[in-house]
Amino acid sequence: MEPGFLLLATSFVATFSAFSLFLAKKESLGEFSLYLATSTTFAALLLLVNYFVTDTFSIWYVYANSNAEMPLAYKISAVWAGKEGSLLLWVVLNLMVTSLYINWGVKDRKKAKVAAVMTLFTSYLLLNLLIFSNPFTVLPYTPPDGAGLNPLLRTVEMILHPPVVFLAYSLAALLYSVIVANSEGERTIARLTWLSLTLGILIGSLWAYKTLGWGGFWGWDPVENASLLPWLTLTAYFHLTRGRDFFAYLTFSLVLFATLVTRSGIISSVHSFGGEVSDYSYVIPILASLAPLVVRARQFSISSLCNQNLPILFLSAVIVVFLGTIAGVSVEVSREYYFVTFLPVFALIVLLVVLKIKKVSMPATLLHLGVIFLFVGATSVWLFEESKTITLDSEGYKLLDLSISEDAEKYTLTAIVKTPDGVIAPKVYFYKVAGNNRVSSVEIIPTVLWDNYYSIKSFDLDNNVVTLEYYRVPLINAVWLGSALMLLGALLRFSGKVFKLGG
Structure with missing residues (x-):
């Protein structure tokens, strides 16, 4: 039996046992089962990371989401790029936050009830992993290389965004469980959940705006x-x-x-x-x-x-x-x-x-100022953003150079263009993987009041022709400033209460 699947099966048995033991008021045995489940699922996650790092393409999930030429950071982020790996990450975070919670402050019967709710929910997720979304399925043969990660996911944001979001989801489950059990720490956990949700949404917005070339932070x-x-x-x-x-x-x-x-x-x-x-x-x-x-x-x-x-x-x-x-x-x-x-x-x-x-207090004032800035920025972007298609060698736009280069994983088309806003170098990456392998790299020339946002819409190498997509994005900086103020205000408000469960 594949070791990763065996670890998951052991974790399921341990997690469901923990639920049963906590329910039966056998807290010591339940706690032992919880730690066993946490250890085995974390070991399974580390094993999956190892499979990606070592290009073990006999594992179907690795084959589907990686290839030998990918940088190490992207191989690691590919672990949670698909629904199997991301579900495993969620299970690990569920068990970790549960283990931390029952060791935070005084252990009592209410905390055991919290752990029971969390382990019941996590058992259900593990059952899904085992039956429907096993990340350790073995192929009948070993391919020479993998299909590769979706090009849209080969970004720095992909390394951070899913773990932050799934941490927020685990904390939301913990908040739910704490209130069901009428246990302590509700406000503290609620604040942690809000911070994680906010940060996850912000990273996703930056990803959409600065990396994916969609012309906006929210679609x-x-x-x-x-x-x-x-x-x-x-x-x-x-x-x-x-x-x-x-x-x-x-x-x-x-x-x-x-x-x-x-x-x-x-x-x-x-x-x-x-x-x-x-x-x-x-x-x-x-x-x-x-x-x-x-x-x-x-x-x-x-x-x-x-x-x-x-x-x-x-x-x-x-x-x-x-x-x-x-x-x-x-x-x-x-x-x-x-x-x-x-x-x-x-x-x-x-x-x-x-x-x-x-x-309100100073931290709350910062948080509320952030909401105001976010509203001003978001409304400006949604209602007043301008876009147009630009043909070069007209209206002050001139193509200075058009070239294509190659490395192990992709071809890169680069256009050097003189614009009224300065010289830009937007790119298009063509990854050597099947499917949708084209990704734009945008050029953003910021000003205080707006961003000048350029991406390549089309090109003709034979005739040395490039067409640009241009967006004038008003007050987008207010979105980022507002988000930062919200996080800062929430952090300051939270300061000093992390270790005080009563919130």
Whole structure:
């Protein structure tokens, strides 16, 4: 039996045993099983990393996502580039945060209940790994080389983005479990979850804008929307005095919804894996996660929520984004829908923030200033961005050089172009892998008020002709400044409370 699969099987048995033992109030044995599960899944992850680093193409997952010419950093990031490896990463992070939590502060029965909920959920993910998404499937032969990583994923951001997002998802599960068990540390875990979600979304936005050449930081893609939904509900959580549990439960349910959208491909998206029938298995934990939400809903006062302006606005934002996302199952939803529905709600949120900004602490002031800058920048980009196609040798644009070079993994086309904004050198990479192997490398000439954003749209080497795609992106710096201020404010607010579970 393949060692990685054996490690996963052992981990499943240990994780489910931990759940059963914690449930049976045998905390010491349950804790031992939890540590065994954590160790074996981490060992499985390290083994998979080793397979990628050593070009073990007899493992199907390695063959499908790597090749011998890839740099070491990309081979490591390829471990979580597919749904099998990313699911393994999520399982490892689930078990790690659970192990850390039960050792943080005083151990008691409530923490055992938290561990029981977490190990039950993780057992389900491990079962999916074993039955449907085994990353250690062995090919009947050893190919001489791999198919290679999707060129769009050969970026620095790919190294960071998935681990940060899955850490946020694990923390959202922990927050859910803590509230179900009425255990300690709720606010601290909520803050950690919000920080991770925010950082994950920011890295994804930078990735889309600076690396992928799509001309914007946010495209209202279904997978992007699905990641925004739990962020909105968790942000609402911090502005509630009553009904906070409801939004914490909803946050985890929406994390699972984001997982379903990404893995099943039920809604067409450039980010989704494009799934199989087995990927719809995530419907089961979604329904299970709603159970306490439905029970607590009886204690949840809609009138109380309506008296709290910010939470009701956040809930409105959740509803319009959710409806726009699920409508994508049958119809194409244009970004204009979000401009008409989401932007007015966003504007009202910012208006209330402006009115209250003098009544909060310095960290909260920085955070709220970040929201204001984010709104100004995002609205400017979404409503006032200009784009045009530029034919060279006209309007002050001149092609100075057009060349193509080659290395072990790709061909690189480089155009040296004189523009009114300066000399630029946009590139197009053609990777030596099957499928969609063309990736643009954009050139951005920033100013204080806007970015001049260039990418190669088309070219003709025989006739030495290049056509550029140009975007004038207004106030995009406000998006990055606002995001940075939000993170800084949240970090300062969180400072000194990391080791104090009561939050």
